Amino acid sequence: MKIYWELFSVFFRMGAITFGGGYAMLPILQREVVDARGWCTNEELADYYAIGQCTPGIIAVNTATFIGFKLKGVPGALLATYGVVAPSFVIIGIIAALLQNFAQYAVVQNAFAGIRVVVAVLIFNAVCKLYKTSVIDKLTLAVFIAVAALAYFLDVSPVLFVVAAAAAGIAVHVGKEARK
Amino acid sequence: MIYLQLFWEFFQTGLFAVGGGLATLPFLYDMGARTGWFTAHQVADMLAVSESTPGPIGINMAVYTGYTTAGIWGSLCALVGIVTPSIIVIVIVAAFLRAFRDNRYVNGAFYGIRPASTGLIAAAGLAVAVSALLRPDAWQGWSRFWTVLDWKAWLLAAVIFAVSKKWKKLHPAFLILIGAAAGAVFRFAGA
Numbered sequence: 001m002k003i004y005w006e007l008f009s010v011f012f013r014m015g016a017i018t019f020g021g022g023y024a025m026l027p028i029l030q031r032e033v034v035d036a037r038g039w040c041t042n043e044e045l046a047d048y049y050a051i052g053q054c055t056p057g058i059i060a061v062n063t064a065t066f067i068g069f070k071l072k073g074v075p076g077a078l079l080a081t082y083g084v085v086a087p088s089f090v091i092i093g094i095i096a097a098l099l100q101n102f103a104q105y106a107v108v109q110n111a112f113a114g115i116r117v118v119v120a121v122l123i124f125n126a127v128c129k130l131y132k133t134s135v136i137d138k139l140t141l142a143v144f145i146a147v148a149a150l151a152y153f154l155d156v157s158p159v160l161f162v163v164a165a166a167a168a169g170i171a172v173h174v175g176k177e178a179r180k
Numbered sequence: 181m182i183y184l185q186l187f188w189e190f191f192q193t194g195l196f197a198v199g200g201g202l203a204t205l206p207f208l209y210d211m212g213a214r215t216g217w218f219t220a221h222q223v224a225d226m227l228a229v230s231e232s233t234p235g236p237i238g239i240n241m242a243v244y245t246g247y248t249t250a251g252i253w254g255s256l257c258a259l260v261g262i263v264t265p266s267i268i269v270i271v272i273v274a275a276f277l278r279a280f281r282d283n284r285y286v287n288g289a290f291y292g293i294r295p296a297s298t299g300l301i302a303a304a305g306l307a308v309a310v311s312a313l314l315r316p317d318a319w320q321g322w323s324r325f326w327t328v329l330d331w332k333a334w335l336l337a338a339v340i341f342a343v344s345k346k347w348k349k350l351h352p353a354f355l356i357l358i359g360a361a362a363g364a365v366f367r368f369a370g371a
Contacts, residue, residue: 015234015235015236016234017234018234018235018236047277047281050281051270051277051280051281052270055198055269055270055273056195056196056266056269057194057195057263057265057269057270058194058204058238058239058263059236060236061236061238061239061266062270065270065274066270069271069274070274077267077270077271078267081266081267084236085236085239085259085263087234087235088233088234088236088243089255089256089259091233091234092229092235092240092243092255093243093247093252093255095229096229096244096255099225099229107364110363110364111359111360111361111364112221112363113363113367113368114336114360114361114362114363114368115224115225115228115359115360116221116224116225116228116311116359117312117333117336117337117340117359117362117363117368118228118336118340118358118359119227119228119231120224120305120308120309120312120313120337121337121340121344122227122231122344122352122355123202123205123227123304123308124305124309124341125344126202126305127301127302127305130202130298130301134294134295134298135295140292141295143295143296143299144295144296144298144299144302145299146299147295147296147299147300147303148299148306149303151299151300151303152306155213157210158196158197158206159192159196161296161299161300162196162198162293162296162297162300163196164296165293165295166289166290166292166293167289168292169288169289169291169292169293170285170288170289170292171288172288172291173287173288173291174284174288
């Protein structure tokens, strides 16, 4: 029984102290999960991250699910996952409640207009970083430009782009192998 | 049934947003436009709140959206919605870890999805930039196109960009604080 509680509480603490999501969490995971508890090795952790990055969902959540599942199957996966997201639920719930009460003040609206400028820069920086790992040849460049332009000007669900890009990726990748 | 709808919308987001927190952004824009639960401005505000508080960004955004739409129970439904696909997918993948990593169909699919996901985030970022940096109502034709530029906001963007490049370890919450102070003092057009 103790291991279940430990799984939940370790991931709860991680969710409460890491700002900025997945990548910020890696050094803490290495210390708490690999060094202190031996729940997995550094190599396994790197594997989980690599897969977490290219499977749907949030990386921190995927990693928690992996480690929980490895230790205690599906119940372990559920406990680790809900452990890592529980602090967000509490903290963001409080902030959302406060913001709703303050949002009508002019000074708050002005502050958020300034914040949006910062957010635009932060997204720009994030896209530059993602661009380096995802756009690796002419074809991926074409996909990037086409999706960015179409998504901006057309009013269609992002799901369509993800499904179409997956299909195109399979066709090209498998086709390349056939020619070899 | 708002709770079921929140669950379903965030379930789809959790299933199709690949590559971490910001990947949920284009899905939130789409969701806001279709359901009227929140405006594009509110999505950008949500992102700022998420970047300044602990926890994974995608989760924070789900909880925030759920709360503003339908209170505590709404945020719980959105939260369960966004993590459920992760749990299902990862449990399946964990069971076939080796086979999954070496599968050519899986590799092929992600070869295509990764740049698409980056493109979706870029489009969402462009929408934020347009709302933060331009004043479309001041448009007076191409010969005077510069009237739509909110130069104070451009100046702030340049400063923030330079600071974020110079001190890469700097926490985004600090930059957001600078933005909030500048906004309160200088009153940008995007308010």
